[in-house]
Amino acid sequence: MPTTVKLRYLRIAPRKVRLVADLIRNKSVEEAQTILNFTIKKAAGPLTKLLKSAVASAKNNFQLEESNLRVSKITIDEGPKYKRWMPRARGQAYEIQKKTSHITLVLDEIVKKPKKVKEVKIAEKIKRVEKPKPAPQAPLSGETEKVPEIPKAEKPPKESRSQRDPTGQAKPEPEKEKPKPKFERVIRRIFQRRGY
Numbered sequence: 001m002p003t004t005v006k007l008r009y010l011r012i013a014p015r016k017v018r019l020v021a022d023l024i025r026n027k028s029v030e031e032a033q034t035i036l037n038f039t040i041k042k043a044a045g046p047l048t049k050l051l052k053s054a055v056a057s058a059k060n061n062f063q064l065e066e067s068n069l070r071v072s073k074i075t076i077d078e079g080p081k082y083k084r085w086m087p088r089a090r091g092q093a094y095e096i097q098k099k100t101s102h103i104t105l106v107l108d109e110i111v112k113k114p115k116k117v118k119e120v121k122i123a124e125k126i127k128r129v130e131k132p133k134p135a136p137q138a139p140l141s142g143e144t145e146k147v148p149e150i151p152k153a154e155k156p157p158k159e160s161r162s163q164r165d166p167t168g169q170a171k172p173e174p175e176k177e178k179p180k181p182k183f184e185r186v187i188r189r190i191f192q193r194r195g196y
Contacts, residue, residue: 003058013099017043072108
């Protein structure tokens with residue numbers, strides 16, 4: 001269940017707050033707190049307080065564990081600007097804008113990835129138990145057991161004396177010549193050396 005907390009009218013410009021918010025986006029709560037503790041920016045303090053508030057809300061309202069939470073979404077919106085004036089040369093007045101930010105932080109549970117289809121199928125195959133084969137029954141008194149015949153190994157054909165070397169080893173058979181392709185004659189004719 002997502003937990004949403006908001007901090008409104010923070011007196012820091014949104015551009016500056018976004019620098020810190022980008023560091024903790026899609027991080028676990030523990031990792032985000034560590035990053036904020038070691039970040040040297042003014043916006044790190046208010047973001048730390050907001051994160052702790054969100055964790056407390058998640059624990060109290062939805063009974064979620066802190067170790068199983070992550071910062072799923074954090075947005076920094078622009079709030080109203082406070083106008084101030086600065087006197088300048090020749091009686092002019094320059095405007096100064098004091099910008100504010102609205103921060104929205106959403107915590108969500110870390111969801112474990114579902115098993116892949118192949119892994120599930122393999123697990124199902126392992127769970128299946130093969131049925132035991134029935135034990136062979138003893139033959140009745142009048143019947144005799146049939147013994148399966150074992151095929152005899154075939155003898156290799158005898159080699160003639162002409163095929164053997166004087167050493168007694170079999171000669172390798174001569175390789176048959178491969179027929180030359182028809183187009184080879186044409187190529188020879190094209191590239192034939194001509195004597196002029």
